[in-house]
Amino acid sequence: MKTPSLLALLTAATLFSACDSTPRERQQVVEQETQKLDTLADQAAAKLRVAGRRAARFDSASRARNRQPLDPAAELALTRDLLGPYADLDGLTPATIEPAFVQFMQQVRARRKAWTQRDWDYATALSRRLNARFRAIRLDIKGRDELHIRALQTEFTALETTRDVKDLGQAVGQE
Missing domain, CATH: 1.20.58 (Methane Monooxygenase Hydroxylase; Chain G, domain 1)
Structure with missing residues (x-):
């Protein structure tokens, strides 16, 4: 999933902060965008945890193999x-x-x-x-x-x- 760029977020924030929106509407937009960012961060963290576990298993298997005499x-x-x-x-x-x-x-x-x-x-x-x-x-x-x-x-x-x-x-x- 592609993460939104900072420029896109700023552009969206600028559009919604125009004079024709209320503070409550702007607050809702910010909350929605924050939730999206939190979801992306959670997904990235989950991928990193999986990769870390796999790397640890690989390292463990390599060490076990190296302990076996030739x-x-x-x-x-x-x-x-x-x-x-x-x-x-x-x-x-x-x-x-x-x-x-x-x-x-x-x-x-x-x-x-x-x-x-x-x-x-x-x-x-x-x-x-x-x-x-x-x-x-x-x-x-x-x-x-x-x-x-x-x-x-x-x-x-x-x-x-x-x-x-x-x-x-x-x-x-x-x-």
Whole structure:
């Protein structure tokens, strides 16, 4: 329902405050308009309460999902799928860490639209492990490669956050 603009209310008030109306008539118009505004405010508040409850349920479900441990076999399988020849994270060197991040992000970009929140949990865990390896060997990585890795890390975070916001929006907007 569209809310009346302030200009429309002022125009209506001006028309009704002309010399040909009585104070009682003007008072009645003001009371009617006030009731309309109260109704609109009540409707908006009800919508906000519903959205708030849905957001809380989404948050609760996300926290419950995050408390569930990841399956090591599934994590290993996803690591192999996403990293391919770079799946041995401990074996990554300053020369191979940048191609590993590139491989990872190529796979994330290709698969992200079909992923569930749980798939993102696994990808995030892999990203953390990849980032830990990066930090361990960072001082031996060329500046150009480090800059590219930082950009890929930022892209992953942006993609993950976009999915979280999309899922939250869908949860809140359910009818």
